[in-house]
Amino acid sequence: MRIKVDKKKCSGCHLCEMVCSLFHLGVINTEKSAIRIRKDDLDSSQNIPILCNQCKEMKCLNGEEVREGLEKKRFIWAIKRAEQCPFDALTVFGENAYHCDLCGGTPQCVKVCTPKALRIS
Amino acid sequence: MVLDRKIAFIDLRDGSIEITPLSLDLREKFLGGRGINMYLLSRYYSSSLDPFSPENPLIFGAGLLTGTLGFGSRINITAKSPESGHLGDSSMGGEFGAELVKAGLSHLVITGKSKNPVYLLIRNGEIEIRDAQKLKGLDTVETQKRIRIELGDEKVRVACIGVAGENLVRYAAIRSGMKNAAGRTGMGAVMGSKNLKAVAVRGTLDISISEPEKYLRYYLNTLKKLMETKWAQALGKLGTPLLFKYANAMGILSVRNNQLTTVGDRGHHLEAEALEPYSTGMLSCFACPAHCRHRFSIEKGRYKGTKGEGPEYASIGSFGTKLGNLDLENIIYAVELCNLYGLDTISTGSYIAWAMELYQRGIINQERTGLPLVWGDGESVIELIHLIANRKDFGNILAEGPFAKKVFGEASHDYLLEVKNFPIEMTDERLPKSFALGMATSTRGACHMRSRPSLDILGLPNEVLKRIYGGSVSNNFSSYSGKGRMVWWHELLNAVSDALGVCRFLTVFSSPHALQYRQFSRLISLSTGLNLGAKDLKTIGERIYTLERMMLIRDGFSRQEDTLPKRYFSEPVPEGPARGEVILREEFDKMLDEYYRLHGWDQNGVPKRTTLKRLDLIDENQG
Ligand code: SF4
Ligand code: SF4
Numbered sequence: 117m118r119i120k121v122d123k124k125k126c127s128g129c130h131l132c133e134m135v136c137s138l139f140h141l142g143v144i145n146t147e148k149s150a151i152r153i154r155k156d157d158l159d160s161s162q163n164i165p166i167l168c169n170q171c172k173e174m175k176c177l178n179g180e181e182v183r184e185g186l187e188k189k190r191f192i193w194a195i196k197r198a199e200q201c202p203f204d205a206l207t208v209f210g211e212n213a214y215h216c217d218l219c220g221g222t223p224q225c226v227k228v229c230t231p232k233a234l235r236i237s
Numbered sequence: 238m239v240l241d242r243k244i245a246f247i248d249l250r251d252g253s254i255e256i257t258p259l260s261l262d263l264r265e266k267f268l269g270g271r272g273i274n275m276y277l278l279s280r281y282y283s284s285s286l287d288p289f290s291p292e293n294p295l296i297f298g299a300g301l302l303t304g305t306l307g308f309g310s311r312i313n314i315t316a317k318s319p320e321s322g323h324l325g326d327s328s329m330g331g332e333f334g335a336e337l338v339k340a341g342l343s344h345l346v347i348t349g350k351s352k353n354p355v356y357l358l359i360r361n362g363e364i365e366i367r368d369a370q371k372l373k374g375l376d377t378v379e380t381q382k383r384i385r386i387e388l389g390d391e392k393v394r395v396a397c398i399g400v401a402g403e404n405l406v407r408y409a410a411i412r413s414g415m416k417n418a419a420g421r422t423g424m425g426a427v428m429g430s431k432n433l434k435a436v437a438v439r440g441t442l443d444i445s446i447s448e449p450e451k452y453l454r455y456y457l458n459t460l461k462k463l464m465e466t467k468w469a470q471a472l473g474k475l476g477t478p479l480l481f482k483y484a485n486a487m488g489i490l491s492v493r494n495n496q497l498t499t500v501g502d503r504g505h506h507l508e509a510e511a512l513e514p515y516s517t518g519m520l521s522c523f524a525c526p527a528h529c530r531h532r533f534s535i536e537k538g539r540y541k542g543t544k545g546e547g548p549e550y551a552s553i554g555s556f557g558t559k560l561g562n563l564d565l566e567n568i569i570y571a572v573e574l575c576n577l578y579g580l581d582t583i584s585t586g587s588y589i590a591w592a593m594e595l596y597q598r599g600i601i602n603q604e605r606t607g608l609p610l611v612w613g614d615g616e617s618v619i620e621l622i623h624l625i626a627n628r629k630d631f632g633n634i635l636a637e638g639p640f641a642k643k644v645f646g647e648a649s650h651d652y653l654l655e656v657k658n659f660p661i662e663m664t665d666e667r668l669p670k671s672f673a674l675g676m677a678t679s680t681r682g683a684c685h686m687r688s689r690p691s692l693d694i695l696g697l698p699n700e701v702l703k704r705i706y707g708g709s710v711s712n713n714f715s716s717y718s719g720k721g722r723m724v725w726w727h728e729l730l731n732a733v734s735d736a737l738g739v740c741r742f743l744t745v746f747s748s749p750h751a752l753q754y755r756q757f758s759r760l761i762s763l764s765t766g767l768n769l770g771a772k773d774l775k776t777i778g779e780r781i782y783t784l785e786r787m788m789l790i791r792d793g794f795s796r797q798e799d800t801l802p803k804r805y806f807s808e809p810v811p812e813g814p815a816r817g818e819v820i821l822r823e824e825f826d827k828m829l830d831e832y833y834r835l836h837g838w839d840q841n842g843v844p845k846r847t848t849l850k851r852l853d854l855i856d857e858n859q860g
Contacts, residue, residue, distance in 0.1 A: 124518070127518075127520050127521040128521055129522070129523070130332075138446065138452075138453055142445070143445045143446060143449070144443070144444040145339075145441070145443045145444065147441045148443075156391070157332060157414040157415060158381055158382055159415075160415070160517055160545070160546070162518070209441070227457055227460075228460065230460075230473065230527070230528065231473070231519070231528055
């Protein structure tokens with residue numbers, strides 16, 4: 117499973133970021149979300165949702181002796197992994213990186229994305 | 238915690254800043270946003286308070302639910318209005334309100350006047366006053382960009398004024414992003430009078446939630462139901478311009494300063510569908526699932542290269558039909574120009590319409606205006622916008638808004654359609670009687686957002702209306718019956734939604750299935766832990782509205798000022814679907830009587846002592 121993004125549809129509401137942090141951490145903090153919206157509110161450029169692609173070959177884990185399957189299920193990651201991601205897909209804030217664990221199988225962000233910019237595939 | 242958000246008192250005269258907690262008592266009485274703003278304003282308000290004096294407080298107040306999954310994340314900006322000379326208040330969407338909350342604050346009270354231009358920088362609970370000399374004269378978008386560059390942080394959210402605010406144009410707006418505005422009642426002029434160019438905010442704090450799991454579940458459910466309504470779906474597709482078609486078809490548009498109320502078939506030039514070729518996508522405010530906002534770009538022609546957001550229905554009406562103008566590209570350009578200058582589009586359109594009618598009637602001529610003010614002349618309108626914002630020539634007179642009456646003389650008075658010295662908007666209210674009463678009683682002068690009781694235009698069965706309003710209300714929108722009740726009911730609901738920061742469009746406004754007290758109550762308790770039932774919330778709505786009313790009473794207002802422009806009583810709509818409609822004084826008075834009774838105000842519209850006591854407003858009244 118992965119989340120497919122159709123960026124043309126993203127309205128920039130930030131609801132996905134809000135529920136991602138709420139679901140995992142019990143607080144709302146758009147900085148602590150595995151999905152982040154690149155939005156320039158002073159320009160009419162496209163909003164871009166960015167999150168983990170769930171790559172088959174996990175370059176982010178290079179040099180680590182860990183079980184990929186287990187790591188995939190973790191939300192809070194070390195910053196080093198975000199730096200190794202070729203797509204710059206993880207959110208980094210403070211001491212942590214935030215990685216999409218697909219909410220354990222029921223992605224919350226997809227539920228709040230009313231324009232359907234996010235879809236499960 | 239949501240309830241831990243603080244309030245900051247900032248005095249620009251000496252630079253002193255005091256940040257303190259907001260008491261739970263105040264939250265329980267007024268929630269936040271417009272509610273707490275009104276409590277604060279009432280402490281400073283008097284009939285002699287000059288809106289341009291340093292003592293006039295400029296108050297920013299994020300809604301109680303702003304920054305949460307609260308269905309929009311709005312902020313109200315409040316002060317005594319330099320435009321009307323009375324109560325000023327305006328609600329703004331976008332991301333600014335939520336950012337303030339993320340920075341740990343919910344309210345700002347700014348008094349004093351700085352010697353030099355400054356801006357405020359707020360970062361996670363800390364406030365700094367910074368030099369803004371270099372920002373002087375910049376438009377509203379450039380101002381925001383420069384501040385981001387100066388701070389090296391593109392996530393800073395900025396609310397600022399443009400040239401119009403700096404020049405104290407009485408209806409200058411405060412703006413954020415490309416289109417969000419606290420537009421009405423001249424809050425940008427108050428900001429300008431303080432030499433305050435901008436407020437910049439960046440917040441990254443957690444917003445902790447009382448019962449996260451239940452809250453998320455409840456939210457998802459409520460969201461689903463809301464998005465199933467036809468209204469939310471249409472709004473998400475077409476945005477507010479969808480309302481233009483209805484208004485035109487019903488004959489409730491302002492055309493040529495309300496001399497007419499429809500443009501018939503020619504209206505299709507300005508309908509939502511006509512905007513589609515310019516649209517580059519829809520956009521949302523922070524935490525809003527409805528995404529009602531257009532982004533546009535004009536690719537060719539005279540206005541090639543114009544880009545931005547909008548225009549909204551209110552602006553299309555104000556620069557379109559109201560001025561006899563059906564040139565959509567010209568309207569889009571005019572609106573964008575106002576946005577950059579930081580001018581309220583509704584008021585700007587209204588004062589230009591007034592001037593055009595005076596010109597039509599020969600009350601003013603080209604000697605005075607310097608340019609021909611002919612209906613539909615979009616080029617002159619553009620020129621006038623430049624002149625107003627820069628306070629040049631004739632623009633300097635129009636920049637005074639209703640106070641220009643003094644210059645134009647007695648004969649001009651009746652052609653400025655206003656209530657409580659504040660101009661009528663893009664619509665005409667002679668047909669829908671609930672709208673008419675709402676305009677007359679609104680606490681900020683002629684304003685459709687204080688109540689806009691529009692459920693009676695949906696053709697719902699009378700029983701449904703009775704269930705919603707708790708008393709009988711006619712489903713015929715041209716009837717007067719029960720409309721006092723309707724207006725009263727919506728005024729309270731809207732006061733509460735403004736106190737929460739919830740967007741009007743997602744509440745019971747154009748759909749009976751949208752949000753109201755029951756949903757508010759659950760969202761509040763699950764996110765903040767405050768237990769306030771539907772009844773408690775309604776009482777808070779009464780408290781806010783009656784407190785606003787008390788400020789108007791201090792200005793010497795009473796029943797006499799709860800009225801409508803003369804044209805509404807004396808000139809039946811001449812043609813179109815609303816033909817013959819006029820407001821009958823006697824029927825209007827009956828609506829007012831019912832309305833006062835429900836509010837607990839006396840025959841003169843003065844809140845009774847028992848009402849003040851019941852609402853715990855005795856102290857505020859003495860303030
Ligand atoms: S699926 Fe879950 S973890 Fe992944 S981005 Fe969406 S909300 Fe966050
Ligand atoms: S919920 Fe959807 S529309 Fe909203 S910001 Fe996220 S991806 Fe964009």
